[in-house]
Amino acid sequence: MIPESHFLILGAALFSIGVFGVFTRRNAIGILMSIELILNAANINLITFSKFSASPDGLGQIFALFVIAIAAASAVVGLCLVISIYRNSKTILVNKINLMKW
Amino acid sequence: MVNLAHLIPVFPFAAFVVNILFGRKVKKFSAIVSISASVISFCLSVYTLVCFLKGQGAYSLFNWLIFGGISLNIGVIVDPLTCMMLVVVTIIGTLIQIYSIGYMKGDARFSRFFAYMSLFMGSMLGLLLADNFVMLYIFWEGVGLCSYLLISFWFEKPSAAKAGMKAFITTRIGDTGLLIGIFILIFSAHTVYFSELGNLGTGPLFTAAALLIFCGAVGKSAQFPLHVWLPDAMEGPTPVSALIHAATMVAAGVYLVARCFVLFSAHGAALITVAYVGGITAFFAATIAVVNNDIKRILAYSTISQLGFMMMGLGVGGYSAGVFHLMTHAFFKALLFLCAGSVIHSIGTQDIQKMGGVFRKMKITGLSFVIASLAISGIPPFAGFWSKDEILSEILKNGHPFLFVLATVTSLLTAFYMFRLVFLVLFGKSRSEIHPHESPNVMTIPLGILAVFAIFIGLVGSPFMNNAFQNFIYPHEAEIMKPDYAVMGLSTLLAMLGIAVAYLLYMLNKNLLPQRVRQYFGPLYNLVYNKYYIDEIYDFLFIRPTMRLAKLAFKFDLGVIDGTVNGVARLTVILSKIAAWIDRYIVDGAVNMTAKIVGIFSLVLRRMQTGYIQTYLLIAFFGLVIIIFVKLIIGG
Numbered sequence: 001m002i003p004e005s006h007f008l009i010l011g012a013a014l015f016s017i018g019v020f021g022v023f024t025r026r027n028a029i030g031i032l033m034s035i036e037l038i039l040n041a042a043n044i045n046l047i048t049f050s051k052f053s054a055s056p057d058g059l060g061q062i063f064a065l066f067v068i069a070i071a072a073a074s075a076v077v078g079l080c081l082v083i084s085i086y087r088n089s090k091t092i093l094v095n096k097i098n099l100m101k102w
Numbered sequence: 103m104v105n106l107a108h109l110i111p112v113f114p115f116a117a118f119v120v121n122i123l124f125g126r127k128v129k130k131f132s133a134i135v136s137i138s139a140s141v142i143s144f145c146l147s148v149y150t151l152v153c154f155l156k157g158q159g160a161y162s163l164f165n166w167l168i169f170g171g172i173s174l175n176i177g178v179i180v181d182p183l184t185c186m187m188l189v190v191v192t193i194i195g196t197l198i199q200i201y202s203i204g205y206m207k208g209d210a211r212f213s214r215f216f217a218y219m220s221l222f223m224g225s226m227l228g229l230l231l232a233d234n235f236v237m238l239y240i241f242w243e244g245v246g247l248c249s250y251l252l253i254s255f256w257f258e259k260p261s262a263a264k265a266g267m268k269a270f271i272t273t274r275i276g277d278t279g280l281l282i283g284i285f286i287l288i289f290s291a292h293t294v295y296f297s298e299l300g301n302l303g304t305g306p307l308f309t310a311a312a313l314l315i316f317c318g319a320v321g322k323s324a325q326f327p328l329h330v331w332l333p334d335a336m337e338g339p340t341p342v343s344a345l346i347h348a349a350t351m352v353a354a355g356v357y358l359v360a361r362c363f364v365l366f367s368a369h370g371a372a373l374i375t376v377a378y379v380g381g382i383t384a385f386f387a388a389t390i391a392v393v394n395n396d397i398k399r400i401l402a403y404s405t406i407s408q409l410g411f412m413m414m415g416l417g418v419g420g421y422s423a424g425v426f427h428l429m430t431h432a433f434f435k436a437l438l439f440l441c442a443g444s445v446i447h448s449i450g451t452q453d454i455q456k457m458g459g460v461f462r463k464m465k466i467t468g469l470s471f472v473i474a475s476l477a478i479s480g481i482p483p484f485a486g487f488w489s490k491d492e493i494l495s496e497i498l499k500n501g502h503p504f505l506f507v508l509a510t511v512t513s514l515l516t517a518f519y520m521f522r523l524v525f526l527v528l529f530g531k532s533r534s535e536i537h538p539h540e541s542p543n544v545m546t547i548p549l550g551i552l553a554v555f556a557i558f559i560g561l562v563g564s565p566f567m568n569n570a571f572q573n574f575i576y577p578h579e580a581e582i583m584k585p586d587y588a589v590m591g592l593s594t595l596l597a598m599l600g601i602a603v604a605y606l607l608y609m610l611n612k613n614l615l616p617q618r619v620r621q622y623f624g625p626l627y628n629l630v631y632n633k634y635y636i637d638e639i640y641d642f643l644f645i646r647p648t649m650r651l652a653k654l655a656f657k658f659d660l661g662v663i664d665g666t667v668n669g670v671a672r673l674t675v676i677l678s679k680i681a682a683w684i685d686r687y688i689v690d691g692a693v694n695m696t697a698k699i700v701g702i703f704s705l706v707l708r709r710m711q712t713g714y715i716q717t718y719l720l721i722a723f724f725g726l727v728i729i730i731f732v733k734l735i736i737g738g
Contacts, residue, residue: 023720031716095714 007048015041028082028092032075039071105161107150107231108178110188111241113139114224118217125213132213133203136220140199143227144192151185162233171292179233179296182575183360183425187230187353190429193555194349194436195223197548201440202341204545205447215255219345222248226350230357234294235284238361242280242318242354246273249351253338262337269331276321276328280358283314300364312365312372315358316379323355323409326383330637332406336398336452340443343398347405348436356412356428363421377417381505384410388515392522396452397442400523404478405435407512411493414505420496422572426563427489429571433559434477434485437552441471444541444549445527454526461528463538468528470549470556475524477556479517480597485560487594492563492572495589513593517600525608 014037021034043064050060086092089099117139121132162177199219206215225244232238247270254266288294290311291302302308319325324332332352336343346352359366359376366373384407391403408431415424444467445460446452461468477484480491490513497506540546563571710721 019723023716023723025716094716 004048004052007044007052011041011044011048013041014038014044026093026095028085028094029079031094032078032082035078036071036075039067043067105153105158105178106146107153107161107180107188108163110143110146110150110192110231111224111227113142113146114220114227117220118224121213121217121220125217130212132216133199136216137196137199137203139220140192140196140223143223144189144196147185147188147192147227150180151189154180154182154185167236172288172294174234174236174294176237177233178231180231183357184230186425186429186575187357188227190432191223191226191230191349191353194432194552195219195226195345197551198341198344198349198436198440201344201443201545201548202339204542205341205443206339211255215252215339218248218251218255219341222252222345222350226354229354233296235287235296236294238358239281239284242322242358243277245322245351245354246270246277249273249335249346252342252346253335255338255342259337261334265331265334265337269335272328272331273321276318279314279317279321280319283311283318286311286314296361299362300368302365302368304368308365309369309372312362312369313375315362315365316372316376319355319358319413320379321355322358323352323413324406325355325379325410325413326386327636329383329387329406330640333399333402336396336402340398340439340446343402344436344439344443347402347439348432352405352409353428353432356409356416356424359413359416360421360425360428363416366416367419367421373417373419375417377414377502377505380410380413380415380417381508382410383407384414384512385508385515388512388519391519392515395455397445397454397457397523397527398439398452400454400519401435401438401442404438404516404520407516408435408478411490411509411512414509415493415496418497418500418502418505420493420500422563422575423489423492423496425575426571427486427493430477430485430489430556430560430563433552434474434556437470437474437549437556438478440545440549440552441467441474444545445471445538447541447545448538454523457527458530459528460538464540466540466546466549470553471528472524473553474556475520477560479520479601480513480593481517481601482590482594483557483561483564485556485558487597488560488564491590491593494593498589510592510596514596514600517597518604521601521604522608525604530608 018034018037018039018041021037022031025031025034046060046064046067050056050058050064053060082092085097089097091097114136117136120135125132159180161180162175164176165173166176167174199216202215202219206212209215222245225241225248229238229241229245232241250266250270253269254263257263257266284294286307287302290307291298293299293302321328332347335346338346366376387403387406387410391400391407394400394403408427412424412427412431415427445457445464448464448467449457449460451457473484477486480487482488494506494509494513497509710717712718
């Protein structure tokens, strides 16, 4: 049996990688992917606590399913934004998108 | 019969407007505009005369003003005096304007000259038609203005500009008197109408009013002591002199006295003043004319002298005599001036010492000149004889022996100086390089017409025509009029004597005797030659103190008033400099400092606004981390 802490460490590692990716990626798609990582880290945590709780009623797993659905939707919206930004400025590098910069 | 008299001045005024506004366009036709206006006025004047003879009188046009209990109508007076003057003024004015075509030919301001001439005519005609003092005063000033404009017509010459100013200011002194006189009549008698002058009653106030009105006449008609402007007025073009001397300007003064004759005759003191001022002027101007050497100035002094005669005639009570002389004088004096103008136009000098022998080359001008001189000297049957003789007999009849002596001596002098002029200008040998030639027809024809008038116009007042003129002008005076053969004989004799002496001195002796006479009467000659130093006395008594006062006022203005103004200005500058310093360093400093502090902060803070979404995210993230840590440490 794999102990609870291993799942939580995996979740934390995944979250940290995601956050690092969000802060460091210059490619908008990379940032979106990193956000997906963060969401998945949250999902792992939700499922872990659902599995290892004193009264496992499966609510955490249902919530994870909701998160996956919403993540898919938000990925669609994010990709749409990226496409329209690309159409306007011929780039998806966020440091080049400086239209609103002072 | 339609009332058309009020239209008489309208046409010259219209001509003035046309010429002054469109002078550049109409150019030479401006003469035609003016002359046709004058001719129309002449026709209307004759029509008015005919209307009057058929029994038409004064009429008023419309109500103009109501003030102080006086209702002022714009009205027209139609009586013998006005009718006579209208006809005379329009005839002479028209002839002078025709003559001016030749005289002013080629002048740069040709149409302006005719504009002024028309304005002059219009003002004079308006003055003659006015039935109240207010209208009379308006036109009176109009005449004064025109005389100023025309005397200084050649204003490029400083002397002409000065002469215009002198005429204007000198007559203004008299006009002030007239204005005060009118005010007295308005305030004490509540009337401005000539028709009501007869029933004013007596009293020293009205005597004063009469004397003040006479002041106006003294100024306009150049009587002593306000005569000084008239000789200087000779600076104007000669047709102007003719118009001023014959028809318009100076006649206005005599006309005024004649118009207010009822008022004067009700106040003996005023009347006798008129007579003596006239007498003194007549004699005194004649003496100056004897020694003067400028052809136009001699004529100017003779005008002053003749105006003195008219005043004397009116002053002794000889109303018709004075008016008669005004009329005859208008013709022969216009003629004299136009002849003089013709001579000047031809030879280009006014100094009679340089002339001589002009008659051989200028027959028409010369002949007209001789006729006019005979007329003014009082040789029968020329015009001046009848009128002057009538004045003399009036003086004698009304018992003024001193004035009679003065008048007879003056007529002797008149004949003398006129023929001195005739002999020096027309006959003998020329005394310098002059080349006289006859003037063009447009100038000689008016001379001829006026010469005919100068010969025959006197006959209308002679016993040969039953004193028709006197009966017309003043019906109840002529009944008692009988020809005074003794006076006639005396005046003719004196005139002959004057001419004879002139012939003796200036024709036979070739200038020798006058030289000796000059030496013999040295101081007296100098006194008269310098016009009794009246100009100098005025200069000393009035002009220089006035100038000094003006300079003082100027200095006061410069020092005190300008000083105050400048001081205030300087104070303001200093105050504003202080205010500017405060503004710059304190107000602006505070504002700038605020801005600078904001700037410094923003320099630091703007570094946070990188524009990279990730930076913001990072900050937000670490902020969150810090908050969590703080929460953990504090809250536990």
